Amino acid sequence: MIGNPPLSLYVHLPWCEKKCPYCDFNSHQADQIPEVDYIDALLNDLEQDLPLIWGRSVETIFIGGGTPSLFSGHAIERLFSGLRALLKLQPNGEVTLESNPGSADIEHFRAYRECGVNRLSIGVQSFNDRHLKILGRVHNAELAIQAFDSARQAGFDNINLDIMYGLPAQSVKQALSDLRQAIDLRPEHISHYQLTIEPNTLFQHHTPAQMPDDDLAWEQQLACQALLKNRGYHQYEISAYSLEGKQCRHNLNYWQFGDYLGIGAGAHGKITLAGEGRVIRRIRQRQPQAYLLSQGRNSISSESDLSASDLLFEFMLNALRLTEGFESKLFVENTGLALSQIRPALQKASDRGLLHFDNQHIRPTSRGLQYLNDLQAMFLGLKIGKNRLIIDINNEIIHN
Numbered sequence: 465m466i467g468n469p470p471l472s473l474y475v476h477l478p479w480c481e482k483k484c485p486y487c488d489f490n491s492h493q494a495d496q497i498p499e500v501d502y503i504d505a506l507l508n509d510l511e512q513d514l515p516l517i518w519g520r521s522v523e524t525i526f527i528g529g530g531t532p533s534l535f536s537g538h539a540i541e542r543l544f545s546g547l548r549a550l551l552k553l554q555p556n557g558e559v560t561l562e563s564n565p566g567s568a569d570i571e572h573f574r575a576y577r578e579c580g581v582n583r584l585s586i587g588v589q590s591f592n593d594r595h596l597k598i599l600g601r602v603h604n605a606e607l608a609i610q611a612f613d614s615a616r617q618a619g620f621d622n623i624n625l626d627i628m629y630g631l632p633a634q635s636v637k638q639a640l641s642d643l644r645q646a647i648d649l650r651p652e653h654i655s656h657y658q659l660t661i662e663p664n665t666l667f668q669h670h671t672p673a674q675m676p677d678d679d680l681a682w683e684q685q686l687a688c689q690a691l692l693k694n695r696g697y698h699q700y701e702i703s704a705y706s707l708e709g710k711q712c713r714h715n716l717n718y719w720q721f722g723d724y725l726g727i728g729a730g731a732h733g734k735i736t737l738a739g740e741g742r743v744i745r746r747i748r749q750r751q752p753q754a755y756l757l758s759q760g761r762n763s764i765s766s767e768s769d770l771s772a773s774d775l776l777f778e779f780m781l782n783a784l785r786l787t788e789g790f791e792s793k794l795f796v797e798n799t800g801l802a803l804s805q806i807r808p809a810l811q812k813a814s815d816r817g818l819l820h821f822d823n824q825h826i827r828p829t830s831r832g833l834q835y836l837n838d839l840q841a842m843f844l845g846l847k848i849g850k851n852r853l854i855i856d857i858n859n860e861i862i863h864n
Contacts, residue, residue, distance in 0.1 A: 466800030468738045469722040471517060472524040472714055473551070475506060475543070476728030477532040478752050481567060484600045485666035486659060490730035490750055491530045498756065499539040502728075505759045507546040509727035509748065512762070514550060516735045516744075517725065521552040524714035525559045527581075533563035537575020544579045558713040560585055560624075565603035565611035573618035583712075584615050585624040585655075591645040592638060595631045598672055599659075605645075612649050622710060624653035629688060630681040631659055632672035639684040640691060647695045652710035656688060657703035682834075702785045702836060719786050721779045721798040729755040734770075741800065743770045773846060775799040776806060780843040784836065789820075789827025809842050818842075 479494040560583040591605040629639040697705035726733035730750040749755040813819035818832035818839045
C-alpha cells in the first residue's frame with residue numbers, strides 16, 4: 465500500500481534580466497515584473513491545491529526561476545505571509561531562494577532573510593570573465609564574489625554556488641581554477657555540473673566553437689571531483705557536493721521521490737493521495753501572461769494519474785542520481801510496488817557493472833554514475849500489468 469512521503473513546495477518566478485543562451489528552463493526576459501498580480505496568482509494556485517494535502521506539513525520550500533532575486537523584499541514578504549496563512553510549515557524547514565550575482569544587493573538579502581529564507585543558491589557558473597561572456601551571463605567574477613560576501617553579511621550561513629565545467633575552449637586547468645575560487649569562498653554547498661546543449665535553446669542553433677569532447681569533459685570532471693573531495697565536500701548526488709550536514713534537503717526529497725506542490729508559471733507538482741491509492745501530477749500554464757490570465761478559471765494546463773510504470777521509472781530516474789543509492793524499502797513505500805517488479809532490470813544492470821543491489825539497498829556503481837543515462841534507461845518501458853511507460857527521460861527539473 466502506498467503511503468504519503470515527505471512534502472515540499474516549489475515556487476516558480478519566471479523572469480530574468482536576460483535569457484541565457486544555454487538555459488532550457490521556463491524563464492523569460494522582462495523589463496517590468498507584475499509583482500502584485502503574480503504573488504496573487506501564486507497564492508491562488510496554492511489555495512486550489514490545498515484539498516490535496518489536508519493535514520500534511522511542508523518540510524522544504526524552494527523559490528526558483530528565472531531569477532527570483534529580481535523580486536523585491538516586499539513581494540517575497542507578502543508571498544511568505546500568504547504561505548504561512550495557508551500551509552502548515554515545519555519550524556525547522558529549509559527555505560531556499562535562487563539569486564544571480566548583480567540581481568540583488570545586501571538589502572535584498574537581508575529582506576529575504578527576515579522573511580524566512582534560510583538558504584541561498586547563487587548562480588555563479590564561472591569566475592572567468594571570458595567564459596561568463598560566452599555563457600551570456602550579465603555579471604562578472606567581481607560581482608559574483610560581491611554577491612557571496614553580501615549574502616554572508618546579510619546573515620546567510622547556508623549558501624550554494626552553481627559552477628559549470630565543460631565550457632567552450634575550457635582547459636582542465638581553467639575548470640579547476642573556477643572550482644578552486646568557489647571553494648575558497650567556503651560555501652556550504654556546491655552544484656558542479658557540465659554545460660550541455662539542450663533542445664530549444666540558442667546554443668542548440670548556434671553551438672559555441674570548441675566545445676570540449678567527451679574525453680576532455682570527463683577529465684575535467686574527475687579532476688574537479690578529486691579537488692572537491694580533498695577540500696571536504698562530499699558528493700551525495702551526481703552533481704551535488706556539500707560540507708557535512710549541508711545537503712540540499714529539498715532536492716533530496718525530489719531524488720527520494722517525495723511529494724511536492726508546484727505553483728507558478730510552468731511549475732510541476734507530484735502529489736500522493738494515499739487514501740485513494742493514487743499519485744497525480746499537475747502542470748501549470750507555462751507562459752507567464754497566459755498563466756496570469758488563467759487565474760479565476762484554472763492555472764492547471766494538465767493533470768494526470770501516474771501509472772504503475774510511471775511510478776517505477778520516475779522513482780528510479782530520480783533515486784539513481786544518489787551516489788549512496790537508497791534503501792530498497794523506500795521504493796516499496798513511495799511507489800506501492802513490490803521490489804520483484806524491478807528485480808530483472810536490477811540484475812541486468814548489476815551484470816553490466818552499473819549497479820549493486822540486495823534486499824536492503826540499491827546503489828549505482830562508479831561506472832553506473834558515469835553512464836547514468838544508460839542506467840536510468842534500463843527502467844524505461846518496463847511492463848507492469850497492462851501499463852507501459854512512454855516518457856521523456858529529460859523531462860524532470862531539479863533545482864540546486
